[in-house]
Amino acid sequence: MDLKFRRNPDYQTLRDDITPERMFMDRRHILSAAGLLGAGSILGALPACSEPEQTPTAPATAGGHAAPGAAVTAKKTAFAVAGGATVEDAFTGYCNFYEFGTGKEDPPRYASKMTVSPWQVTVEGETDAPGAYALKDLIDYSKLEERVYRHRCVEAWSMVVPWVGVPMQSVLAKLKPKSTAKFVQFETYLNKKEMPGTNRPSLQWPYVEGLRMDEANNDLTLFAVGAYGKALQKQNGAPLRTVIPWKYGFKATKSVVKIRFLATQPGTAWNKANANEYGFYSNVNPNVSHPRWSQASERVIGGKGGFNERRDTEMFNGYSSQVTSLYAGMDLKRNY
Amino acid sequence: MAHNPLLRTFGKHWLKPLTLVALIAPFAWLAYQWSLMLAGLPNDMGWNVGQWTHRYLGDTAIRILLVTLAISPIRDITGWAPIALIRRRVGLAAFFYAALHLLAYFWLDRSWSLPGLIQDVTLRTYIMLGMAALTLMIPLAITSNNSSIKKLGRKTWDRLHWLTYPVAILAVAHNLLMVKIVEGNPTIHAVILGMLLLWRVGRWVIGKLKPSEVAA
Numbered sequence: 001m002d003l004k005f006r007r008n009p010d011y012q013t014l015r016d017d018i019t020p021e022r023m024f025m026d027r028r029h030i031l032s033a034a035g036l037l038g039a040g041s042i043l044g045a046l047p048a049c050s051e052p053e054q055t056p057t058a059p060a061t062a063g064g065h066a067a068p069g070a071a072v073t074a075k076k077t078a079f080a081v082a083g084g085a086t087v088e089d090a091f092t093g094y095c096n097f098y099e100f101g102t103g104k105e106d107p108p109r110y111a112s113k114m115t116v117s118p119w120q121v122t123v124e125g126e127t128d129a130p131g132a133y134a135l136k137d138l139i140d141y142s143k144l145e146e147r148v149y150r151h152r153c154v155e156a157w158s159m160v161v162p163w164v165g166v167p168m169q170s171v172l173a174k175l176k177p178k179s180t181a182k183f184v185q186f187e188t189y190l191n192k193k194e195m196p197g198t199n200r201p202s203l204q205w206p207y208v209e210g211l212r213m214d215e216a217n218n219d220l221t222l223f224a225v226g227a228y229g230k231a232l233q234k235q236n237g238a239p240l241r242t243v244i245p246w247k248y249g250f251k252a253t254k255s256v257v258k259i260r261f262l263a264t265q266p267g268t269a270w271n272k273a274n275a276n277e278y279g280f281y282s283n284v285n286p287n288v289s290h291p292r293w294s295q296a297s298e299r300v301i302g303g304k305g306g307f308n309e310r311r312d313t314e315m316f317n318g319y320s321s322q323v324t325s326l327y328a329g330m331d332l333k334r335n336y
Numbered sequence: 337m338a339h340n341p342l343l344r345t346f347g348k349h350w351l352k353p354l355t356l357v358a359l360i361a362p363f364a365w366l367a368y369q370w371s372l373m374l375a376g377l378p379n380d381m382g383w384n385v386g387q388w389t390h391r392y393l394g395d396t397a398i399r400i401l402l403v404t405l406a407i408s409p410i411r412d413i414t415g416w417a418p419i420a421l422i423r424r425r426v427g428l429a430a431f432f433y434a435a436l437h438l439l440a441y442f443w444l445d446r447s448w449s450l451p452g453l454i455q456d457v458t459l460r461t462y463i464m465l466g467m468a469a470l471t472l473m474i475p476l477a478i479t480s481n482n483s484s485i486k487k488l489g490r491k492t493w494d495r496l497h498w499l500t501y502p503v504a505i506l507a508v509a510h511n512l513l514m515v516k517i518v519e520g521n522p523t524i525h526a527v528i529l530g531m532l533l534l535w536r537v538g539r540w541v542i543g544k545l546k547p548s549e550v551a552a
Contacts, residue, residue: 094383102520104382155516157384274516292460292514294452299445301383304376308386310447 061117061239065135066231068116068238072144074164074226079147081318086159088228090302095235096153097254098202099188099195106197107235113194114255116238125261126181129174135239138171139225146229147222152284152317154248157308158298163243164226169217177213177261185210185266186242187258203269209253210266210280211244212326220245220322223256246316246323248282279336283327284317288336347418355422359429362396363436386444393440394466397433398507398525404430405504405532412539424480427500431477434470434507462513469506472499501536504529 061067097107120132148162172184188207192198198205215221222243225232232238237254244251250270260266270278277291286296299308316323327335366389372379381388404427411419446452456463476497478484485493508529511522 090383104384157387277516289459292462294455299384299386303385304373307373308384 061119065117065119065139065141065225065239068231068233070231071229072141072164072226072231074144074146074229077145077147079149081148081150081160084160085148085162085228086300086302091159091161091227092233092235094301096155096249097197097235097237099190099197099205099207100235101197101200102202108233110196111234114189114234114238115191115194116234116255119239119257121240121256122258123175123260124258125185126178126263127261128176128178135225138174139166139223139240140170141225143170144225149220149243149245150314150317150319151245151249152298152313154250154278154282154290154295156290156293156295156298156313157301158311158313159301161227162229163222163224164229165222165224165243167219168221168223168242169219171223172213172216175259175261180263181261182213183210183262183264183266184213184216185258185260185262186253186256187260188237188253189255189257203273206257207253207269208266209242209251209268210262211242211251212265214326215244215323218323218326220319246284246319248284250278251282281327281332281335283323283332283336284313285315285332285336286313287315288333343416344418347416347421351418351422352425355425359400359426362392362433366392386440389444390437390440393433393437394511395521397430397437398511400426400430400433401500401504401507402525402528402532404500405529409532409535428477428480431470431473434473438467438470462510465506465513466510469503469510472503472506476500476503501533505533 066072093108094104095107096104097111100107100110119135121135121138122132124130143166144164145166146162146164148160150158151161152158177184186209190198190206211221224237224241224243225239227236232241234255237252237256240256241254242252242256251268265280268278268280270282271280284295289295295313297310298313300311301308303309314320369379369381370389373381373385404423407419407423407426411417442448442453446456457467458464476499479488479493479496488496508522508525511525515522
């Protein structure tokens with residue numbers, strides 16, 4: 001039987017800076033700190049048990065960008081969600097990143113092998129500025145913003161994440177898409193030696209996703225390089241990922257290595273795997289069920305001890321006022 | 337092997353109580369994890385306890401059901417007859433975990449919403465299959481006792497309990513159709529079920545050819 005007797009070291013560092021459950025989580029932190037003392041040298045050797053928050057300066061990677069988990073500074077913005085962010089350890093401990101396996105604990109367990117430095121992003125297709133870009137040439141690190149967004153997975157669970165990044169439109173403008181570019185496709189890093197999930201039958205690799213240009217240029221759409229005031233952890237898509245808060249989570253692309261401008265709608269990973277269940281648009285929509293489950297409500301991840309409440313799912317994940325106009329006149333049932 | 341005196345003693349005195357302990361163990365472990373969670377302590381259930389709980393119960397039910405189907409082949413291959421003594425309690429445990437699986441789903445996933453559950457059963461094929469499997473298990477669970485065998489007669493009872501096969505097929509299909517893409521556990525369950533069913537078909541075919549030998 002697949003009984004999970006392993007103890008996840010991430011639970012040892014439960015910590016919460018933002019949610020109103022601060023007192024409760026602090027209590028857990030104290031308890032686990034006591035546990036750390038008892039376990040002594042073994043746990044002391046685990047990097048997961050250190051306190052990256054207290055790192056005074058951000059250690060830079062060979063690529064010049066902050067190493068995963070290093071502190072980054074970002075300007076606070078008005079983008080907030082009532083109730084605050086999900087506890088950080090849920091964000092880094094409960095992930096879908098099928099390149100590392102289909103289990104939610106697989107990415108935190110196996111992603112450490114992924115090479116994120118140096119990092120290059122290839123820009124190609126319908127553009128006047130094709131080429132290979134270093135991260136610092138794409139992202140203006142002096143203009144990082146923190147935006148707290150809802151994150152809704154197609155599997156009917158949700159989190160609230162304080163992303164650190166820049167509006168995607170500011171990056172795409174630098175890449176000079178031609179007027180013929182109607183779509184933009186993103187591709188995830190692929191290395192079969194570093195990503196055990198890519199050696200099993202699963203999705204077609206590399207993972208690709210795409211947006212219409214007007215979706216990519218929407219004010220909400222981000223290129224994120226961090227979350228929770230730190231550079232992105234590998235299991236969350238370090239060092240660069242997309243964030244499209246009104247779409248299901250799989251529409252985001254983690255660990256982006258390629259940006260391709262296209263005249264026609266690109267193929268996308270989940271659509272290729274099962275077109276009946278995962279459409280190109282995949283906007284969060286409580287009125288359109290997944291063929292195998294309802295999307296009307298969602299389990300909220302990150303409650304006390306892992307217990308989750310349910311909440312009603314909102315149209316466009318609560319971002320209707322910013323994005324409804326993108327889909328004027330479209331049948332959202334057919335264009336799921 | 338069948339005539340080893342130690343094995344005979346074990347079969348007679350130890351097999352049934354030990355089986356009971358083994359069948360209760362997954363539930364005891366789940367209860368322990370929940371008590372950790374409710375005390376606010378780190379536990380092994382991850383961040384989606386509701387989903388984790390009903391999936392754990394469902395997986396346990398299917399695995400115990402597969403064990404039920406494996407008992408006859410084990411008996412016939414090893415010739416160790418006492419193992420057949422535990423078949424009924426193993427089958428009952430499968431029903432117990434399957435019923436808890438439905439309860440956990442109804443509570444933790446549907447928040448006791450009957451319309452929600454009815455909608456699931458009617459709209460989602462995989463849930464329909466799971467409900468069918470559980471429903472078919474009810475008469476089997478009710479008749480898993482000596483007095484029922486006496487009342488029904490061995491032949492009728494055997495015929496009724498042949499339903500275990502459609503139950504297993506429905507349960508594994510429910511499991512296979514639930515996942516987003518072909519992945520680990522459901523596939524393994526399906527392969528094991530396929531092997532067990534093949535063994536039965538093989539035995540049936542051999543029985544047709546040489547009826548006297550197999551009956552012996």
